[in-house]
Amino acid sequence: MESREVVVIGGGPGGAAVAAWLADAGHDVLLIERAALPRPKVCAEYTSPEAAVLLERLGALEAAERAGLRRLDGIVIHAPDGTTWRMVHGAEGAARPNLALPRDRLDAALVEHARSRGAEVWERVLVRRVLVEDGVARGVLARDQREGERRVAARLVIGADGVRSRVARDLGLARPLRWPRRLGLVARYQDVPAPDHAAALYLGAGTYAGLTPLGGGLATVSLVTALGPGPRRAGGLEPLFEALVACFPALRERLRGAHRLERPRGIGPLGQRTARPYAPGALLVGDAAGFFDPLTGDGIYLALRGAELAAETADAALRAGDCSATRLAPYQQQRHAAFGAKARLAWLLQLFICWPPLAGYALRRLRTRGALAQALCAALGDYGPAEPVLRPGYLAALLRP
Ligand SMILES: Cc1cc2nc3c(=O)[nH]c(=O)nc-3n(C[C@H](O)[C@H](O)[C@H](O)COP(=O)(O)OP(=O)(O)OC[C@H]3O[C@@H](n4cnc5c(N)ncnc54)[C@H](O)[C@@H]3O)c2cc1C
Incomplete structure (x- = not known):
């Protein structure tokens, strides 16, 4: 049995950020990620302007820029009847650009940032189970692709392992999201005609699509639709993706002459709920703490801000030598104040x-x-x-x- 002060499970934005903040505060942090980074991610690759402020506070804005973060000047929203509205953030003279970010490169850069701040990182290691004793999270059991089984004891376990969070399930915190139950599909295109300075959102009936320009004619197309017999009826994800693109005339037009670079990747259902984002000896961050639907394009922001709140709670609890539920409970109220409305x-x-x-x-x-x-x-x-x-x-x- 190895031992660390904090073990963080998941190397997405939530896990990387909380690991970096806690390592910065002087804690002994191990981050475990099952994939080899950079890894692909089902995401529309767009996010709200405030994510840049958080990346700056994390000290990772420059690294994110090197990883391809781009500032856009708005998002054009298309209603089904053809009406459009360009949503531009910030008041006159104080623009707040919304962002495009290639997730494979961004997530790898954030994990690298956590490493540079002193966190130890294990890639290609799958956490199989949270070790629980007398109702308290005490560490994790993991499988390393090269070294086999590894047990790590920790004073605090942080689950940042996304919507299907193993940590939330093992601690009895995960709950199904009954509505909406949707499927998300994404694929990148190249040779997408200019202009490439604004994202686009196409609204449909029970479905919607996004286009995020990543620069140089590269763009991510995302589609969200009801989870159901769609893929089977359409004959697979690829025909379903094409059929859904065809439902949005303005998107179809935008993609004229462009080429899809890859087979669509999908995830469904997209959401999950949790009873609470903490348990004795454990905190949940990012999608692991709950995710609703990507329409508002703020999952990355929520993961980063949630990580900041979790790091504050964790730092105080670790310094006090008390990671009990009572000590960690204020994290839930802070999340509610920050994200409830x-x-x-x-x-x-x-x-x-x-x-x-x-x-x-x-x-x-x-x-x-x-x-x-x-x-x-x-x-x-x-x-x-x-x-x-x-x-x-x-x-x-x-x-x-
Ligand atoms: C279709 C779709 C489109 C989206 N579009 C946007 C968008 O445009 N903008 C936006 O802001 N948000 C978007 N989101 C949401 C956004 O992707 C998430 O909110 C964000 O990734 C949450 O970050 P995270 O760090 O919590 O989790 P993730 O980014 O999911 O990271 C979790 C990590 O944990 C690892 N992991 C999981 N289980 C284990 C395990 N047992 N052991 C070790 N490692 C493990 C995974 O490999 C992964 O790297 C979208 C989501 C979907 C489904």
């Missing part, structure tokens, strides 16, 4: 997917109601509060003819 907004926005005529109606009003549009941009961009756009008065002002 935005989560409610994410639910509300599902109306646009479930009831397509509403999307065109609302976008037409956002085009002419500047103050309402700015409040929505701030909430969606994570640099402003979501509460104001949840108020009945906001919705009434937006929806009145």
